Structures are given as C-alpha cells and as structure tokens.
Amino acid sequence: MSAPLANDAFLRACRRQPTDFTPVWLMRQAGRYLPEYCATRAKAGSFMGLATNVDFATEVTLQPLERYALDAAILFSDILTVPDAMGLGLSFAQGEGPRFAHPVRDEADVARLAVPDLDRLRYVFDAVTSIRQALNGRVPLIGFSGSPWTLACYMVEGGGSDDYRLVKTMLYARPDLMHRILEVNADAVAAYLNAQIDAGAQAVMIFDSWGGVLADGAFQRFSLAYTKRVLAQLKREHDGEPVPQIVFTKGGGLWLEAMADARPDVLGVDWTVNLGQARARVGDRVALQGNLDPCVLFAPPEKIRAEVTAALESFGRPARADGGVDGHVFNLGHGISQFTPPEHVAVLVDTVHEVSRRLRAG
Amino acid sequence: MSAPLANDAFLRACRRQPTDFTPVWLMRQAGRYLPEYCATRAKAGSFMGLATNVDFATEVTLQPLERYALDAAILFSDILTVPDAMGLGLSFAQGEGPRFAHPVRDEADVARLAVPDLDRLRYVFDAVTSIRQALNGRVPLIGFSGSPWTLACYMVEGGGSDDYRLVKTMLYARPDLMHRILEVNADAVAAYLNAQIDAGAQAVMIFDSWGGVLADGAFQRFSLAYTKRVLAQLKREHDGEPVPQIVFTKGGGLWLEAMADARPDVLGVDWTVNLGQARARVGDRVALQGNLDPCVLFAPPEKIRAEVTAALESFGRPARADGGVDGHVFNLGHGISQFTPPEHVAVLVDTVHEVSRRLRAG
Numbered sequence: 202m203s204a205p206l207a208n209d210a211f212l213r214a215c216r217r218q219p220t221d222f223t224p225v226w227l228m229r230q231a232g233r234y235l236p237e238y239c240a241t242r243a244k245a246g247s248f249m250g251l252a253t254n255v256d257f258a259t260e261v262t263l264q265p266l267e268r269y270a271l272d273a274a275i276l277f278s279d280i281l282t283v284p285d286a287m288g289l290g291l292s293f294a295q296g297e298g299p300r301f302a303h304p305v306r307d308e309a310d311v312a313r314l315a316v317p318d319l320d321r322l323r324y325v326f327d328a329v330t331s332i333r334q335a336l337n338g339r340v341p342l343i344g345f346s347g348s349p350w351t352l353a354c355y356m357v358e359g360g361g362s363d364d365y366r367l368v369k370t371m372l373y374a375r376p377d378l379m380h381r382i383l384e385v386n387a388d389a390v391a392a393y394l395n396a397q398i399d400a401g402a403q404a405v406m407i408f409d410s411w412g413g414v415l416a417d418g419a420f421q422r423f424s425l426a427y428t429k430r431v432l433a434q435l436k437r438e439h440d441g442e443p444v445p446q447i448v449f450t451k452g453g454g455l456w457l458e459a460m461a462d463a464r465p466d467v468l469g470v471d472w473t474v475n476l477g478q479a480r481a482r483v484g485d486r487v488a489l490q491g492n493l494d495p496c497v498l499f500a501p502p503e504k505i506r507a508e509v510t511a512a513l514e515s516f517g518r519p520a521r522a523d524g525g526v527d528g529h530v531f532n533l534g535h536g537i538s539q540f541t542p543p544e545h546v547a548v549l550v551d552t553v554h555e556v557s558r559r560l561r562a563g
Numbered sequence: 564m565s566a567p568l569a570n571d572a573f574l575r576a577c578r579r580q581p582t583d584f585t586p587v588w589l590m591r592q593a594g595r596y597l598p599e600y601c602a603t604r605a606k607a608g609s610f611m612g613l614a615t616n617v618d619f620a621t622e623v624t625l626q627p628l629e630r631y632a633l634d635a636a637i638l639f640s641d642i643l644t645v646p647d648a649m650g651l652g653l654s655f656a657q658g659e660g661p662r663f664a665h666p667v668r669d670e671a672d673v674a675r676l677a678v679p680d681l682d683r684l685r686y687v688f689d690a691v692t693s694i695r696q697a698l699n700g701r702v703p704l705i706g707f708s709g710s711p712w713t714l715a716c717y718m719v720e721g722g723g724s725d726d727y728r729l730v731k732t733m734l735y736a737r738p739d740l741m742h743r744i745l746e747v748n749a750d751a752v753a754a755y756l757n758a759q760i761d762a763g764a765q766a767v768m769i770f771d772s773w774g775g776v777l778a779d780g781a782f783q784r785f786s787l788a789y790t791k792r793v794l795a796q797l798k799r800e801h802d803g804e805p806v807p808q809i810v811f812t813k814g815g816g817l818w819l820e821a822m823a824d825a826r827p828d829v830l831g832v833d834w835t836v837n838l839g840q841a842r843a844r845v846g847d848r849v850a851l852q853g854n855l856d857p858c859v860l861f862a863p864p865e866k867i868r869a870e871v872t873a874a875l876e877s878f879g880r881p882a883r884a885d886g887g888v889d890g891h892v893f894n895l896g897h898g899i900s901q902f903t904p905p906e907h908v909a910v911l912v913d914t915v916h917e918v919s920r921r922l923r924a925g
Contacts (some may be wrong), residue, residue: 366902369858373866416834416856416896418873454817455835472778473817494778496731504735511780534778540728 203401203440204338211273212341215404215445215466217488217528223513223557224272225550226343229536230265231277234543237264248293252278258328259335266339268543269550273340273404276332276397278325280347280408283389284356286317297360304359306367311378316389319396326400333401343447344402346393348409349386349427356382365414372423379423387427391434398439406447406469407431413452420456429463447490451535454479461486472534476516480528488528489516493549495533498541502548509552517560526560565763565802566700573635574703577766577807577828579850579890585875585919586634587912588705591898592627593639596905599626610655614640620690621697628701630905631912635702635766638694638759640687642709642770645751646718648679659722666721668729673740678751681758688762695763705809706764708755710771711748711789718744727776734785741785749789753796760801768809768831769793775814782818791825809852813897816841823848834896838878842890850890851878855911857895860903864910871914879922888922 206212210224232238241261245251252258262277281299285291290302305311319326332342347355355361357368372379394405412424428448438444448460449469460468461483468487470479472494479489497508509531517526531553537546568574572586594600603623607613614620624639643661647653652664667673681688695704709717717723719730734741756767774786790810800806810822811831822830823845830849832841834856841851859870871893879888893915899908 364858364900366858366861366900369856370861373856373859373862373870413835417837419856420835452814452835455837473775473782473814475779475817494731494735494781496726496728497735499728499732500735508735538726538728 203333206338206341208272208340211530212403212443212445214528214530215447215488216443217485219527221558221561222554223526223529223531225531225553226271226273226275227265227533227537227546227549228275230269230271230275230546231261232537233539234537234541234546235264235268236543248279249291252282252328253324255324255327255331258324259331262328262332262342263335265546266336269547270554271340271550273343274332274336275343275406276325276329276345276402278328278345280345280351280410281355282322282325283317283346283386283393284352286319286321287314287385287389288317289356299355300360301356305353305356305382308375308378311381314382314385316385316392319392322393322396325393326396329397329400329402341403342401343404343406344394344397344400345406345408346390348407348412348424348448348450349383349390349431350415350424351409351411352386352390353379353382354411354414356386365411369414372419383423383427384430387430388434391431394431395434395436398436398444402444403439403442404445404447405435406449407465409448409450409453412450417455420450420453421459424450425456425459425463428460432463432465449490457482467530469532470534474534476512476529480516485528488530490530490532492532492534495535495538495541498537498545498549502545505545505548506552506556509549510556513553513556513560526557531557565695568700568703570634570702573892574765574805574807576890576892577809577850578805579847581889583920583923584916585888585891585893587893587915588633588635588637589627589895589899589908589911590637592631592633592637593623594899595901596899596903596908597626597630598905610641611653614644615686617686617689617693620686621693624690624694624704625697627908628698631909632916633702633912635705636694636698637705637768638687638691638707638764640690640707642707642713642772643717644684644687645679645708645748645755646714648681648683649676649747649751650679651718661717662722663718667715667718667744670737670740673743676744676747678747678754681754684755684758687755688758691759691762691764703765704763705766705768706756706759706762707768707770708752708759710769710774710786710810710812711745711752711793712774712777712786713770713772714748714752715741715744716773716776718748727773731776734781738785745785745789746792749792750796753793756793757796757798760798760806764806765801765804766807766809767797768811769827771810771812771815774812779817782812782815783821786812787818787821787825790822794825794827811852819844829892831894832896836896838874838891842878847890850892852892852894854894854896857897857900857903860899860907860911864907867907867910868914868918871911872918875915875918875922888919893919 210220258277445466447467448465454474470491572582807828809829810827816836832853
C-alpha cells in the first residue's frame with residue numbers, strides 16, 4: 202500500500218485539471234550539474250553501474266528533490282536500456298555518448314531482433330519500486346523510455362550521429378527492415394513501460410529525441426506511427442489511478458496537430474515552439490509540457506525570472522473563462538546542461554511557482 | 564558586357580514567374596562527393612587555399628555543371644569569410660569544422676568589431692567575376708553569406724557547437740553585446756553581398772544555418788531582425804535586372820510567416836517542412852526553395868525518383884488555376900553529404916526536370 206500523494210499538481214496538470222500553481226520538473230534533473238550526483242556516480246564507477254544499482258538509482262533520483270521544490274521525480278535510467286536488453290551491448294565511454302557493441306546494420310541483424318525478456322530489465326523495475334518507497338508520497342514518479350524511432354537511431358548508427366546517415370539510408374533504401382525494427386521496438390517499449398507502471402511509475406514519458414531529424418512524411422510513418430503503437434498498448438490506469446502519457450519529440454513543433462491526434466495526455470515541446478500558439482493548435486486535446494531553453498539557466502537570476510515569466514504568460518495569454526493557466530507542466534525544452542549553476546535551478550523552480558500562483562490570482 | 568542567359572528558369576522561379584520545368588540546384592553542389600573537387604582541393608592544399616584562389620574557385624564552381632543539368636551555379640566560398648576579414652583568423656583543420664583563432668567573448672572583443680575593409684574580401688568578388696565569365700550565360704550565379712546570427716554563433720563559440728552555450732549565454736546574459744555584434748554583422752553582410760552583386764552575382768542567398776537553435780521570440784529578435792536589416796540594405800537590381808534574395812533558416816519551419824513578412828523573394832526550407840503546407844502559410848508573398856532530405860541520395864535510383872516526385876507533388880498539389888507548380892526552386896533541405904554517390908545526383912536532377920515538365924503538361 203503506497204502513501205497518499207502530498208503533491209498531485211503534476212498529475213492534475215497532465216489531466217488538464219485546475220491546479221493552484223504550474224507544476225515544474227526538469228528533464229535530466231538528476232544529473233552532472235549537481236555535485237552530489239557526481240559524487241554518487243564516482244562511487245558507482247560508471248553510468249550503467251549507477252543505473253543498474255537500485256540504491257544508487259534511488260539516491261540520485263531523490264537528490265534534486267532535496268534541493269528544489271520540484272513537483273515530480275523521474276526515474277534515473279537511460280533511454281537505451283531496452284536495446285541493451287536486446288543484447289546490443291550498451292556502454293558509455295568517459296566523456297562520450299552511448300555506444301552499442303553490436304549495431305543493427307543488415308537483414309541478419311534485423312532478423313535476430315526480438316522483444317527482450319523483461320527479466321533483463323528487472324533492475325529498472327526494482328529501482329521504480331525502491332524510488333516510490335523512498336518518495337513516500339512526496340511527489341509522483343515518472344517512468345520513461347526512448348521512442349521506437351529514437352532507439353532505432355542508436356541501434357543502427359551504433360551511437361550518436363551528426364547526420365543519421367546509416368539509419369536514414371536504411372529507412373529510404375530498405376523501409377521493410379526499418380519497419381521491422383520499429384515493430385519490435387514498439388512492442389518492447391510498451392511491455393517495458395507497462396512493467397514500470399506495475400512497479401509504481403505514476404506517469405510515463407516517451408522520449409522521441411530524434412524524431413525531429415526526419416523529413417515530413419517520414420516522421421509520420423517511421424516515428425509517430427510507432428509511438429502510437431506503444432500508446433495503444435499502455436495501461437491507462439494502475440491501482441485505480443490514471444497513468445498520464447507524455448510524448449516529447451525534440452524538433453517536432455511542426456507536427457503538433459498529428460501528435461495531439463495520437464492522444465497522449467501531454468505533449469512535450471522544445472523552445473522553438475510558442476506555447477500560446479501550440480495551445481491554439483492542439484486545443485483541449487492534450488496538456489503541454491515545456492519549454493524553456495536550458496541556456497537561459499546560464500544567465501543571471503533576474504534574466505531567468507524574466508524568461509520564466511514570459512513562458513508562463515505565453516501559455517496563459519489566450520483569454521479563457523478559467524484564466525487559461527491549467528494544462529501546463531513547466532519544464533525545459535531539453536535536458537538540463539551539465540554546466541548549469543545549481544543555484545540558478547532554484548530561481549527557475551521558485552519563479553514558476555510564484556508567478557503561476559500570481560497569474561491564477563490575477 | 565555579359566553574355567545573355569541561356570537558362571533563366573531559376574531566376575524566373577525566384578520571381579514566381581511561370582517556367583517550363585522546376586529549376587534545381589543543390590546546396591554545396593561543388594563539394595567533397597565529387598572526385599574532381601577533391602583533386603582540385605588537394606592541389607590547393609587547404610579549404611581556404613581553394614576559396615581564396617580565383618582560378619581554383621572558378622574551376623570547382625563549374626565542376627558540378629559539367630556532370631549535371633543544374634539550373635544555377637553558386638559561388639564557391641565559405642559562409643565565414645566576413646568574420647575572417649574582421650580579423651578573427653578563420654582556419655579549417657583537417658577533418659574538422661571551422662575554427663576562429665580570436666573568438667569574440669567579452670566587452671573588449673565586441674568593442675573592437677567593425678565592418679571590415681571590403682578589400683580584404685577582394686578574392687571573393689574576383690571569383691564572382693571570373694565565374695560569371697566562365698559560365699558565359701549558361702546558368703545564373705548565386706552569391707551568398709552567412710546570416711548575422713549564424714556568423715555570431717561561430718564568432719562567439721570560436722567554431723561549431725553542440726549546444727551553443729557560449730553564444731546563448733551572451734544572448735541571455737548580455738543582450739546588449741549580442742545586439743552590437745549583430746548590428747556590425749548585418750552591415751558587413753549587406754556590404755559584402757552588394758559587392759558580390761556589383762561583381763556579377765545574379766541572386767544572393769543568406770544562410771541562417773543556426774537560426775533554428777534559437778527559442779521562439781529570441782529567433783525573431785536576434786536572427787530575423789538582423790536578416791531584415793541586411794535585406795533592407797541590399798541592391799534590388801543590377802544592370803537593369805532584378806537580383807532575387809533567398810533566405811534559408813535551417814530548422815525555421817515554425818517561423819515561415821514571420822520570415823515571409825521580411826519579404827525576401829525566396830524562402831529556403833528544410834525537409835521537416837511540408838511544401839504544400841508551407842505554401843498555404845506564406846501564400847504568394849515568396850517562392851519556396853527545397854527541400855529533399857540529403858539522405859535520400861543514399862537510396863537506390865527508384866527510391867530517389869519516388870521521393871523527388873513526392874516533393875514536387877507536395878508543392879504542386881493545391882488546386883490553382885495555373886496548375887500551381889511555379890515559384891518552386893528544387894533543392895535539398897541542407898548541403899549535400901560528402902558520402903553521396905555522384906551518379907545518384909544525376910537521377911535527382913533529371914527526375915526534377917522530367918517530372919516537373921509532366922506536372923505542367925498534365
């Protein structure tokens with residue numbers, strides 16, 4: 202039996218229900234900008250050493266909540282755990298991005314792919330359960346995964362890429378192979394997120410980090426179609442509580458209508474999107490999450506306050522009977538930078554709460 | 564006295580006048596995917612050795628025209644010649660991007676900036692004149708520059724960047740310094756493009772390669788405002804002929820209306836944009852240039868033909884009395900990749916011509 206939630210503002214905003222203030226959390230909020238995170242990571246020895254150890258994962262997930270009045274926690278993990286469990290061999294070299302030892306390049310590689318045994322991801326579900334216990338009802342816990350397309354990018358490229366040449370070559374030259382990878386990924390991601398929900402995740406987020414590198418048309422066929430396939434398989438509630446679904450496509454601002462039609466509860470948007478315009482485009486179909494440029498956090502406090510206020514007002518500006526300030530989860534438009542001064546994050550979080558309360562009052 | 568133009572389809576399309584076919588050229592069409600380019604570059608010793616030598620620059624500019632039925636030539640140069648002429652010390656290390664020896668980081672650096680003596684860019688104007696002579700009226704010649712904001716990105720970062728942390732920190736923390744850099748850049752770019760026009764450039768293009776990394780609001784204030792400042796200073800005709808202006812913001816698809824309001828003749832768009840939707844948004848204010856994903860060229864010929872046809876139809880689909888196929892300059896949505904098979908480029912160019920003639924006939 203879990204503790205009742207002391208702060209449900211995030212879950213309410215996801216469902217577009219009124220809240221006293223705009224809830225806020227930050228992508229990658231447990232990360233290298235925090236000295237206490239770096240200390241725990243040093244103890245763990247490696248990124249995967251950190252992510253696969255339940256105690257460490259619990260510890261770093263809660264670290265930002267000790268410093269800031271954040272309204273949600275997000276599982277500490279990586280978007281690439283699923284292809285790792287497929288046997289592709291994930292590693293993180295010092296100072297570099299993720300690498301797969303066995304990238305998926307040809308027909309034989311694709312034929313070998315299958316939804317992994319979820320037991321290989323047990324460490325993730327155990328971390329979810331442990332974090333829920335540690336949170337003890339303080340704020341809700343978000344689970345997550347990479348999107349089928351974003352996983353495919355890393356699986357085919359074998360790591361990060363400047364031009365996505367290998368994965369796009371497969372997409373254009375052998376769409377049959379690409380669709381097969383994406384089918385397997387979608388079913389694997391759905392099973393993975395459902396297991397996170399069973400373990401205690403109170404909302405789930407699909408990170409389509411590389412959807413925005415696709416051409417119009419290709420995005421709909423190779424990214425959004427498989428995000429929909431995931432959403433269709435997800436449990437909509439657990440323990441009698443609805444489990445909101447968040448979809449975030451970096452660089453996906455041109456496709457908001459199509460993404461809203463997929464009917465997640467929340468669409469994450471990056472900083473190129475005007476929140477007021479986005480809201481006019483998606484209407485009351487979805488809530489919005491975002492979207493401050495993480496680089497704003499390099500500016501002095503008074504500038505941070507001005508930019509946060511502008512973002513809140515941008516969302517709230519259209520005239521609505523209820524004041525028009527609900528259905529917004531404040532966040533950055535991308536993960537927080539490792540170079541962020543930690544004290545600036547407090548300015549952001551506190552400003553979101555203060556200004557959004559004032560907007561509701563006024 | 565220049566030779567009369569044998570093929571004015573590109574210039575007509577820029578002005579949204581009817582053409583018998585859709586004209587096509589490719590960003591970075593004189594580049595490393597061509598073995599003959601690599602041979603000339605090896606003779607020149609370095610990228611800047613190539614760009615600053617009038618004979619070499621003329622030779623490589625014309626190389627793709629020998630292979631393909633392209634409808635325009637573009638000056639072989641770099642977008643960063645202007646800050647180099649300001650004294651920032653441009654170099655290209657082997658296998659890396661551009662570097663500036665003297666980046667612009669603080670108030671004193673900014674105070675030193677000034678519109679450079681155009682004599683330091685004489686090699687560019689000489690190349691324009693030489694290329695015009697070598698073209699002898701075959702197709703028009705496009706001149707170009709980086710946009711004020713894109714130049715500022717490189718000037719402050721000192722080279723390429725993953726996160727634009729330094730330039731965005733200056734933007735958010737010291738907007739006064741950023742505006743000063745952008746003013747100088749805009750006036751320098753305008754003078755530079757006007758000198759290219761005087762030397763014989765028949766159209767000019769402003770590459771806002773990094774406009775798309777800016778937040779909504781910041782884009783309008785720090786990129787578009789200074790592109791407008793350039794456009795306002797440009798000569799609209801030369802030798803009695805209008806000189807079309809092309810503005811291309813990579814990742815700028817959300818801001819097409821605002822860019823069309825700046826009234827260049829042509830807006831370049833990348834592959835995330837749906838051409839038919841873009842056309843509905845900008846109306847008859849501007850022509851459009853783009854927008855095939857360069858990775859399509861890694862696919863086999865039949866797939867290239869299908870994607871090119873889809874792009875042409877996407878632009879031409881809306882019902883119009885005149886068939887709705889004018890005002891489109893076919894291009895990629897970004898520079899051609901060095902890994903492109905040269906024979907695939909012929910497939911693209913020939914398909915654009917064949918299919919667009921058929922669309923006009925049907």
